[in-house]
Amino acid sequence: MQLRDQHVFITGGSSGIGLALARRAAAAGARxxxxxxxxxxxxxxxxxxxxATxxxxxxxxxxxxxxAALAAAEQAHGPVDVLIASAGVARPGYFEDVPVAVFERTMAVNYFGTLYALxxxxxxxxxxxxxxxxxxxxGAGLHGFFGYTPYSPTKFALRGLAESLRAEMQGTGVHVMIVYPPDTDTPQLAEENATKPAExxxxxxxGGLWxxxxxxxxxxxxxARRRFSITPGWPVTALAWFGGILAPVLRWSFDRTARRARASAKP
Ligand SMILES: NC(=O)c1ccc[n+]([C@@H]2O[C@H](COP(=O)([O-])OP(=O)(O)OC[C@H]3O[C@@H](n4cnc5c(N)ncnc54)[C@H](OP(=O)(O)O)[C@@H]3O)[C@@H](O)[C@H]2O)c1
Known part of the structure; x- marks a missing residue:
């Protein structure tokens, strides 16, 4: 799909991945x-x-x-041709330490914020x-990682939504795509690192840093190639392709990494 003269509407477009997408879309001639x-x-x-952003x-x-924001954007730039739902929050921590309100808010922003736009x-x-x-x-939408109990379920939910919607949109001309980024150097990652357990x-x-x-x-x-699933880098790609088969090995390996990190964090 070409971006020239397309209206690209990006939630969470003021920072990080959303902002990088916005810059590329504008450079390619999008509104x-x-x-x-x-x-x-x-x-x-x-x-x-x-x-004319x-x-x-x-x-x-x-x-x-x-x-209301969407209506104003369509008044300025016409109907949305490409929606990118990038707005999201992450607040990792040990399950017992994270209040239920954080689980609710994370689902409200990451899942329902995307659903409303769709x-x-x-x-x-x-x-x-x-x-x-x-x-x-x-990547946390493909495997439930230690410390991501408020976040992983919201990203798993998006996977289910994308897969179901893709199936329904076959033959309609509406393309559905889902992206599974690994750790990416953005303000959100810096904020996450403040509460992220050592494990x-x-x-x-x-997964490396992108x-x-x-x-x-x-x-x-x-x-551009009308792909459905985008998995940046081989660790996330392997997780997407072989996650089911690899799950027992991954659990064993990640449990061991968590034990070692905990041991070395002890005073
Ligand atoms: N960075 C990573 O390592 C990483 C890895 C995998 C997936 N992701 C996902 O990638 C997406 C973008 O993350 P990022 O790292 O680029 O984060 P970021 O730099 O913190 O940007 C998040 C963007 O979302 C907006 N936002 C947050 N809550 C919002 C709300 N309730 N309503 C409207 N806008 C809201 C923020 O602006 P305001 O705060 O002004 O609203 C900002 O524009 C998220 O969905 C995140 O879960 C990130």
Whole structure:
């Protein structure tokens, strides 16, 4: 799918992976809309992306706010051709230490924030017989990692949603894609690292560290080829392809890494 003259609507477009996607889309000639909560970050992002970038504030977990932002963006740039749902939060920690409210909020933003956007744009795309939607999951959406009890389920949920929706959209002209980034150098990762257990850091280090721009590149390369599942790097690709078969070995290996990290963290 070519991006030139397309309206690319990106939730979470003011930072990290969403911002890198916005820059690439604008450079390819797209009309870009960005949605996030903080107006100051959005203004900085708008200047960085350049062109006729449209911005609107909304909490994606509040459907009415998201719909208002989408309506304003469509007024400025026309119907959405490509939706990228990148807005997401992660607050790792030991299960017992994380309040239920964090589990609820993470599901509200990561899963329902994506669902509301899809519900809003897919019917129009289907009517027009063209369009693409991109869901941003995570390596933690393919395997439940130590310390990610509030986060992994939200990213697993996106996988189920993408797979079901892809099947329904066959033959409609609407392309469905899901991306599973490993650790990526963004403000979210820096924030996560503040509460991330030592065990989680030791385990996820195996996936390597990507730049947001590298994730944006593989995402748009995949979109151009109308791929369904994008798994950046071999560890996440192996997890996606052989996760079921490898699960017992992975559990054994990650449990051992967690034990060692815990032992070396002890004073
Ligand atoms: N970084 C990683 O290692 C990594 C790995 C795998 C998957 N991912 C996923 O990639 C996506 C982007 O993450 P990132 O690392 O690029 O994070 P980031 O740099 O923190 O950017 C997150 C973006 O989402 C927006 N956002 C957060 N909560 C929102 C809400 N309730 N409503 C609207 N916008 C909201 C933020 O702006 P405001 O705060 O102003 O709202 C910001 O624009 C997320 O879905 C994340 O789970 C990240």
């Amino acid at each position: 870009v809309s960005l949605v996030a909560r903080d107006p100051a970050k959005l203004a900085t992002a708008r200047a960085a992306v350049g062109g 449209f911005t609107a504030t909304a909490d994606v977990a509040v459907e009415a706010e998201l719909l 519900k809003a744009v897919v019917p129009g795309m289907r009517q027009r017989g063209r369009g693409a939607v991109v869901l941003v999951s995570s 989680t850091k030791a385990i996820t280090a195996g 730049t947001a721009d590298a994730i944006a590149k593989v995402t748009f390369d995949g979109l």
